[in-house]
């Protein structure tokens with residue numbers, strides 16, 4: 001997610017779940033081909049399994065960017081066919097590609113020829129006045145024929161006229177049944193559902209119908225839920241028993257980053273929801289907001305903030 005799932009965020013989330021697959025922010029093929037690759041694509045070895053999400057529509061550029069991603073060590077290349085922003089429409093990629101399924105399929109085929117790692121697509125159920133029955137089917141069948149390894153479906157249409165990207169994440173309504181029907185029609189294709197899934201318990205219900213679940217805002221805004229992913233969905237112990245332990249495990253990474261010149265706030269801004277809804281959470285947030293932004297702020301600020309959270313609130317919480 002743009003501006004959210006940067007490297008620091010992903011290192012943090014990986015300390016909460018070993019099994020969930022993490023995704024980068026969308027990176028355009030232009031940025032990858034012509035920009036500062038080390039800065040854009042570099043990641044910490046702990047982040048695996050990690051998917052690189054591409055924005056683009058020119059098959060040759062998608063293939064070249066996918067090869068670069070594979071060389072950097074990413075585990076999956078994902079193509080964005082769901083982002084509704086104007087900047088993205090002008091570049092002829094994102095959700096507007098729902099109207100060009102042949103071009104999407106060509107892009108997938110080009111990437112499949114170029115890399116060995118899985119190539120996946122994230123799309124909507126349709127855009128604007130498209131009929132979701134035919135639009136989603138057409139896109140899915142095209143990318144499957146092109147060799148896509150999985151399809152992630154944000155279960156609502158995107159409206160490219162008249163709605164902001166933010167509004168497009170809550171309006172129009174979700175249609176989970178449409179995604180379940182796609183899975184029934186394509187039983188051999190891994191289908192992952194996304195959109196409005198607020199808890200791991202809800203995720204479990206979707207897994208009766210589809211192969212996987214993608215959490216966006218719930219994972220970012222309430223990251224403590226991720227501590228329950230491994231035990232609840234994979235029957236394994238979480239990497240750390242509590243959020244406090246996970247933060248302790250993150251300290252060496254933070255110290256290393258601070259020594260490289262990263263500001264503390266660039267990392268701790270992703271911790272805002274760590275103790276969402278528990279006593280002391282507000283004091284934790286306020287301490288980080290006030291002291292974490294000061295020049296030279298170090299890990300002591302984070303330790304002080306954690307100390308403001310009630311001890312019993314640091315135990316694992318229900319998802």
Ligand SMILES: Cc1cc2nc3c(=O)[nH]c(=O)nc-3n(C[C@H](O)[C@H](O)[C@H](O)COP(=O)(O)O)c2cc1C
Nearest residue numbers: 001002025026080154169194195196197215216217
């Ligand atoms: C701040 C923000 C940035 C996002 N950036 C991306 C992105 O780069 N690529 C993408 O496929 N979706 C992006 N999304 C959409 C989410 O991946 C997801 O599809 C959407 O929020 C619905 O799922 P949710 O209800 O679980 O959040 C973004 C969402 C938010 C809130």
